[in-house]
Structures are given as C-alpha cells and as structure tokens.
Amino acid sequence: MKNLVSALGRGGLKIVQEAGEMALFLLAALGQACRRPFRFRRLMQEIHFIGLKSGLIVLLTASFTGMVLALQGYYTLRKYGSEGALGSAVALSLIRELGPVLTALMVSGRAGSAITAEIGIMRITEQLDALDTMAINPLQYVVMPKLLASLISVPLLTAIFDVVGIMGGYLIGVVLLGVSSGAYFSGIVQSVVSLDINGGMVKSLVFGLTIILVACYKGYFTGRGAEGVSRATTETVVLSAILVLAWDYVLTSFFM
Amino acid sequence: MIELIDVVRTFDGQRVLDGINLTIPRGKITVIIGKSGAGKSVLLKHLVGLLKPERGRILIDGFDITQAKGRQLQECRKKFGVLFQGGALFDSLTVFENVAFPLREKTRLSAAEIAVRTRQRLAQVNLSQEMEDKFPDELSGGMKKRVALARALIEEPEILLFDEPVTGLDPPMTNTVFHLIAKTHQEIGYTGVVVSHDIPAVFQVADYVAMLHQGKIIAWGSPAEVQANPLPMVQGFIRGEVNFLEG
Ligand SMILES: Nc1ncnc2c1ncn2[C@@H]1O[C@H](COP(=O)(O)OP(=O)(O)OP(=O)(O)O)[C@@H](O)[C@H]1O
Ligand SMILES: [Mg+2]
Numbered sequence: 177m178k179n180l181v182s183a184l185g186r187g188g189l190k191i192v193q194e195a196g197e198m199a200l201f202l203l204a205a206l207g208q209a210c211r212r213p214f215r216f217r218r219l220m221q222e223i224h225f226i227g228l229k230s231g232l233i234v235l236l237t238a239s240f241t242g243m244v245l246a247l248q249g250y251y252t253l254r255k256y257g258s259e260g261a262l263g264s265a266v267a268l269s270l271i272r273e274l275g276p277v278l279t280a281l282m283v284s285g286r287a288g289s290a291i292t293a294e295i296g297i298m299r300i301t302e303q304l305d306a307l308d309t310m311a312i313n314p315l316q317y318v319v320m321p322k323l324l325a326s327l328i329s330v331p332l333l334t335a336i337f338d339v340v341g342i343m344g345g346y347l348i349g350v351v352l353l354g355v356s357s358g359a360y361f362s363g364i365v366q367s368v369v370s371l372d373i374n375g376g377m378v379k380s381l382v383f384g385l386t387i388i389l390v391a392c393y394k395g396y397f398t399g400r401g402a403e404g405v406s407r408a409t410t411e412t413v414v415l416s417a418i419l420v421l422a423w424d425y426v427l428t429s430f431f432m
Numbered sequence: 433m434i435e436l437i438d439v440v441r442t443f444d445g446q447r448v449l450d451g452i453n454l455t456i457p458r459g460k461i462t463v464i465i466g467k468s469g470a471g472k473s474v475l476l477k478h479l480v481g482l483l484k485p486e487r488g489r490i491l492i493d494g495f496d497i498t499q500a501k502g503r504q505l506q507e508c509r510k511k512f513g514v515l516f517q518g519g520a521l522f523d524s525l526t527v528f529e530n531v532a533f534p535l536r537e538k539t540r541l542s543a544a545e546i547a548v549r550t551r552q553r554l555a556q557v558n559l560s561q562e563m564e565d566k567f568p569d570e571l572s573g574g575m576k577k578r579v580a581l582a583r584a585l586i587e588e589p590e591i592l593l594f595d596e597p598v599t600g601l602d603p604p605m606t607n608t609v610f611h612l613i614a615k616t617h618q619e620i621g622y623t624g625v626v627v628s629h630d631i632p633a634v635f636q637v638a639d640y641v642a643m644l645h646q647g648k649i650i651a652w653g654s655p656a657e658v659q660a661n662p663l664p665m666v667q668g669f670i671r672g673e674v675n676f677l678e679g
C-alpha cells in the first residue's frame with residue numbers, strides 16, 4: 177500500500193516535471209522566432225509537410241465524419257420529428273468539437289510521429305550537434321519552424337474539416353435522406369454563433385501547438401539508438417492523443 | 433590556443449576524463465591517439481562545448497567555453513569546424529547541399545561563388561560531379577567521411593577538429609586525406625586536432641602527439657618524442673601489441 181502511494185507520487189512528480197520541461201522547451205523554441213535570420217524557407221517547408229500533406233487525410237476523415245453525423249443525427253432527430261434541426265446538429269458538433277479534435281488527432285498521427293522520428297534520428301546521428309558546432313541553434317533551425325507551421329496549418333485544416341464535414345452531412349441528410357436543403361442550411365445559419373467558431377479555432381490553435389510540441393520534444397530528447405527513437409515515437413502518439421482530449425475538456429468547459 | 437585544465441567528466445560513474453591537462457598550440461596540428469573507448473571523441477566534444485565537464489576549464493584563446501551560454505557560446509563556436517566520427521551529414525540534404533550548408537547559412541556569398549567553392553572542396557576529396565545530387569544514405573561509408581571532411585573544411589575555420597578522418601578509407605584514400613589535411617593546413621594555418629588510430633600514417637601530419645589513456649594524457653610531444661617514449665602503454669599502443677589491447 178505504501179509502495180503504491182509512493183509509486184503514484186513519483187509518477188505524479190515525473191508528469192509535472194516533464195510538463196515543466198516541455199513548457200521551457202516551448203518558450204526557448206518560440207523565443208528563437210524573434211532571432212535573426214528568420215527562416216522563411218524552412219517555415220514554408222514545414223507548412224508543406226505538416227499542413228499541405230495532411231490535406232487528403234483531413235478531407236477523407238472530414239467527409240466520413242460529416243456523413244455519419246448526419247446519419248446518426250437523422251435517426252435520433254426523427255424520433256422527435258425535428259429532422260429540420262439536422263443542419264445545426266451536424267454543424268455545431270463539427271465546429272465546436274469534432275473538427276478541432278479529429279484534425280489534431282489525424283495531423284498528430286501523420287506528421288507528429290514522423291517529426292519525432294526525424295528529430296530523434298538527427299539527435300542520435302549527431303546532426304543536431306553538427307548544427308550546434310556550426311553556431312546554428314537547432315531550436316531555431318529545426319524546431320521553431322515546425323511550431324510556427326503548426327500554428328498556421330492546423331487551424332486552416334480544421335476550417336477545411338468543418339466545411340467538408342458539413343458538405344458530407346448535406347450529402348447524406350439532404351440528398352439521400354430527403355431533409356430539405358433550405359432547412360439544413362438555415363438551421364446552420366441560425367444556430368452557429370461566433371463564439372462557436374472562435375472557440376473551435378482557439379481549440380485548434382492549442383491542439384496544433386500541443387501535438388507538434390510533443391513531437392519535437394520527444395524527438396529532441398530521445399533515448400539511445402533505434403530503440404530510443406521508436407519508443408519516443410510511440411510516446412508521441414499516445415501523449416498527443418491524451419493531451420488533445422484533456423485540453424478539449426478544459427477548453428470546452430471554458431467556452432460553454 | 434586551446435588549454436584544458438584539469439578536465440574531469442564521468443558517465444554513469446565511469447571516469448572517462450580524469451583530470452586532463454593539455455595545451456593545443458595555435459596554428460599546429462595536434463594528434464590524439466588512444467585505444468577505442470579511451471574517451472577521444474568525448475574529449476573532442478568538450479572542446480566545442482557540446483559536452484560540459486564536471487570540473488576543470490577549457491580555454492579557447494583564453495575564453496572559457498565550459499561556462500559559456502547562448503550568444504557567447506555561438507560566437508565562440510564560429511571559430512570551429514568539426515568532422516564528426518559518424519559524419520553527421522544532414523540526411524535530408526544532398527551531398528552538394530551538405531557541403532554548401534555552412535556557407536549558405538553563415539555567409540553572404542552569392543550562389544555562384546558558393547557553388548564554385550563547394551565543387552572545389554568536393555574535387556579535393558575525389559568526389560565527382562555525379563555524386564553531388566546523391567543523398568547521404570546512397571553513399572558508402574568512406575564517401576560519407578569525405579563529404580563530411582569537405583563540409584568541415586569549406587568555411588576555412590580557425591580551429592578544425594577531426595574525429596577519425598580516415599577510419600574506413602582505403603590506403604590510397606587515407607593518404608589523400610592526410611595530404612589534404614596537411615595542404616589546407618599550410619594554406620589557412622588552422623589549429624588542428626586530429627583523432628586517429630592510423631599509426632604511423634597519422635604522424636606525417638602531426639606537429640604534436642598526445643596519448644589518452646585511462647582518462648589522462650600520459651604522453652605528449654613531437655611525433656619523434658612520443659615514439660621514443662619509454663612507457664610500456666605508449667610503446668605497446670604504437671606497435672599494436674595484443675596484450676596492451678586486452679589490458
Ligand atoms: N553520451 C554518453 N553517455 C554515456 N557514456 C558515454 C557517452 N559518450 C561516451 N560514453 C562513454 O565514454 C567512453 C569513451 O567514449 P568515446 O566515444 O570518447 O571513445 P573513443 O576514444 O572515441 O573510442 P573510438 O576510438 O572507438 O571512437 C566510452 O566508454 C563510452 O561508453
Ligand atoms: Mg571516437
């Protein structure tokens with residue numbers, strides 16, 4: 177029993193410590209954004225990798241999510257005879273909740289693990305040390321562009337997710353199940369307020385930064401050898417998913 | 433001039449550097465020898481501030497790099513070029529981009545000028561133009577070494593650290609590389625530190641030789657002096673005697 181308590185305490189301390197280290201890492205890396213030279217080309221490369229290359233997977237998940245929301249929503253709403261509210265149900269779920277969360281999870285799965293592997297390999301093959309000896313700060317050259325790219329790409333991807341999801345819902349709800357097109361869209365216009373959209377965007381900013389921060393941090397401080405990198409990659413996927421869902425609860429309760 | 437004063441460093445309870453005292457004279461090439469695992473690479477990383485000692489000071493032209501942080505550390509590092517034991521080539525960049533990297537990032541030279549210098553360095557290490565667009569993972573071990581050497585030399589820094597520049601190269605290439613190290617030394621007069629096992633070939637570039645053994649510098653002097661050193665460890669290492677390697 178005593179062992180259990182002390183183990184819990186140790187685990188808790190470790191989590192707090194790691195969170196603190198990650199915050200310091202974030203500050204150090206973002207601080208590099210104000211240092212010359214500003215690496216515009218590196219930023220573009222990272223936006224290409226984190227943002228553009230996640231486009232297809234986001235389109236796919238978004239359309240299926242919108243379609244299944246419409247299907248489920250129609251089934252439930254029909255019991256109360258209010259199929260007309262389908263548009264607002266689909267749009268609100270997407271904008272407030274599913275858009276930011278699923279986009280972040282997809283980007284994390286596609287880009288996050290790859291970033292950890294990339295930086296981890298740079299660490300174990302001394303490429304980060306080589307940058308250091310060339311008097312180029314690896315935080316500025318490698319990490320900072322990725323963090324900035326996440327702040328730019330993930331909200332945009334989320335916006336795309338929302339729109340495509342709503343279109344997917346339209347396809348099922350209106351085209352297939354026969355809800356009136358006017359009701360679908362006027363439901364959206366009447367129910368979605370700017371707080372919903374702003375809240376969703378704040379979420380996507382926070383989630384995007386979180387997943388890419390975790391990915392960079394785990395890669396930067398990877399353990400030894402190929403095994404160390406593979407463990408870091410796994411930890412990235414698990415930790416980003418947990419953090420996204422935990423942040424989601426915190427932010428939702430904040431924006432209610 | 434680089435001075436190491438009583439430098440101590442332990443890894444997991446193992447004293448890898450156990451009170452190193454060494455002076456590396458300016459404008460000369462100092463060769464560090466010692467058996468595998470003696471701590472030569474660790475010593476080299478301390479010189480550029482990649483590793484910090486637990487105790488002791490490392491003075492680069494009088495500036496203590498062990499205490500330096502941030503800006504100051506970066507300024508001090510601008511003097512260095514480093515050839516890592518594993519090459520440390522950027523694997524997302526081509527051979528050409530790797531070699532051109534320090535010039536592109538740190539100087540304001542025109543693209544044409546950078547290309548000229550890069551090709552010149554690549555030619556010096558016998559890499560033809562067809563190799564330029566290959567990526568590091570498409571190269572043999574020896575080629576990687578040579579690309580890394582070209583990258584270390586390109587900026588013509590004041591201080592050059594070479595961690596095993598010829599390991600994995602065939603004998604003619606070994607001579608080419610030692611020749612290149614000596615030739616560029618004549619041209620730009622850098623302060624050089626070369627880690628190598630390649631005895632006696634490495635003595636041809638050495639102004640001074642230091643032998644690292646059990647965390648200490650046990651022999652130091654001109655190549656002739658070290659070769660004449662009576663310590664059994666030194667003699668055993670230079671002659672490649674088996675009992676020394678086991679001991
Ligand atoms: N990052 C590290 N963490 C723990 N131990 C280390 C680390 N780096 C080096 N060591 C240990 O320090 C000792 C010296 O290693 P080093 O790489 O300097 O040897 P070396 O003299 O360069 O050998 P070689 O000629 O084989 O390259 C080794 O025993 C190694 O295990
Ligand atoms: Mg070594």
